[in-house]
Amino acid sequence: MPRRAKISVIGGGNVGASCALWAASKELGDIVVLDIPQQEDVVKGKMLDLLECSPIERFDCNITGTSDYADIADSDVVVVTAGIPRKPGMSRDDLIATNVKIVNSVSENIKQHAPKAIVIVVSNPLDAMVYTAWKSTGFPTNQIVGQAGALDVARYRTFIAMELGVSVEDIQALLLGGHGDDMVPLPRYTSVHGIPVQQLMSDEKINACVERAKVGGGEIVKLMGTSAYYAPASGVIQMVEAIVKDKKRIIPSAAYCDKEYGVGGYFVGVPALLGKDGVEKIIEIDLDGDEKKLMDESISHVKELVKVVRDTFPELA
Ligand SMILES: NC(=O)c1ccc[n+]([C@@H]2O[C@H](COP(=O)([O-])OP(=O)(O)OC[C@H]3O[C@@H](n4cnc5c(N)ncnc54)[C@H](O)[C@@H]3O)[C@@H](O)[C@H]2O)c1
Numbered sequence: 510m511p512r513r514a515k516i517s518v519i520g521g522g523n524v525g526a527s528c529a530l531w532a533a534s535k536e537l538g539d540i541v542v543l544d545i546p547q548q549e550d551v552v553k554g555k556m557l558d559l560l561e562c563s564p565i566e567r568f569d570c571n572i573t574g575t576s577d578y579a580d581i582a583d584s585d586v587v588v589v590t591a592g593i594p595r596k597p598g599m600s601r602d603d604l605i606a607t608n609v610k611i612v613n614s615v616s617e618n619i620k621q622h623a624p625k626a627i628v629i630v631v632s633n634p635l636d637a638m639v640y641t642a643w644k645s646t647g648f649p650t651n652q653i654v655g656q657a658g659a660l661d662v663a664r665y666r667t668f669i670a671m672e673l674g675v676s677v678e679d680i681q682a683l684l685l686g687g688h689g690d691d692m693v694p695l696p697r698y699t700s701v702h703g704i705p706v707q708q709l710m711s712d713e714k715i716n717a718c719v720e721r722a723k724v725g726g727g728e729i730v731k732l733m734g735t736s737a738y739y740a741p742a743s744g745v746i747q748m749v750e751a752i753v754k755d756k757k758r759i760i761p762s763a764a765y766c767d768k769e770y771g772v773g774g775y776f777v778g779v780p781a782l783l784g785k786d787g788v789e790k791i792i793e794i795d796l797d798g799d800e801k802k803l804m805d806e807s808i809s810h811v812k813e814l815v816k817v818v819r820d821t822f823p824e825l826a
């Protein structure tokens with residue numbers, strides 16, 4: 510019998526528990542969700558509750574809550590959601606001092622207990638946390654990737670579909686850059702069932718969708734007092750599915766770029782081909798002058814955040 514995939518999620522809060530829910534409902538494999546010892550009963554309870562959906566929702570898999578890293582052994586994918594979320598009035602960057610320490614310690618445990626896993630980082634500020642996980646694990650760059658673009662492009666597609674009154678399924682779009690408010694949605698690479706979006710919407714309306722997508726995380730924080738979790742987890746599980754089913758999907762992801770896009774050795778959002786080996790290829794597309802300028806600005810912001818990581822943990826430089 511073929512072995513089931515094993516998906517571990519570190520951090521069983523809003524995003525982590527939602528990842529488990531999407532992964533179970535899609536029957537992607539066995540699921541382990543790990544939280545700190547003080548949250549062990551809570552995470553065990555959440556995962557038991559989820560398991561008890563299985564007769565109704567019709568999925569067969571093991572689902573476990575734990576605080577013991579031994580339970581993540583042999584994971585195919587480990588998703589890192591551990592860390593604090595922002596509150597109204599905060600930027601993602603304000604989380605760095607706390608989350609760099611959490612992601613560093615979590616990554617050391619992943620290195621020890623699941624050295625073959627593909628690691629998908631979610632904690633914010635995303636691009637700097639992916640860098641932290643890369644340095645702390647010492648894993649090859651294909652084995653470390655961040656989730657942001659899958660979410661950001663989903664938001665952008667949602668807003669375009671709402672504006673046009675068409676199915677979201679018919680909106681294809683692309684987005685580059687860091688997971689900050691300076692991310693770079695690309696109208697020139699946005700189409701509606703193959704029809705360039707500019708033929709169907711005015712520049713003004715397209716720009717309104719772009720701007721709303723850029724601050725889409727903040728819009729939810731303002732409404733809820735904490736950050737989003739359904740759509741972020743959905744983005745994560747789209748990536749997990751591509752990896753565990755070796756689908757070779759192209760998904761905007763925070764991937765390691767050196768020569769690509771002239772990034773020079775940082776993780777930023779780019780179209781990445783995801784399969785069983787993680788990031789198997791980065792797709793480079795042509796950018797015009799304005800798009801390149803926006804991408805360069807976004808990359809500069811990522812570099813500033815990585816500098817904070819290096820200043821906090823000189824051994825991660
Ligand atoms: N990249 C994205 O698109 C994206 C989207 C949404 C949220 N996020 C980020 O994800 C993180 C989690 O958000 P959330 O809403 O789930 O927060 P949450 O507070 O609901 O959950 C975080 C969980 O992490 C746990 N945790 C803390 N330290 C830990 C450690 N050392 N080991 C294991 N678990 C630990 C906490 O106990 C908590 O259960 C935040 O940093 C948030 O900004 C990123």
Ligand SMILES: O=C(O)C[C@H](O)C(=O)O
Binds near residue numbers: 725727
């Ligand atoms: O906005 C946040 O802080 C969480 C996440 O990055 C998001 O975009 O929803």
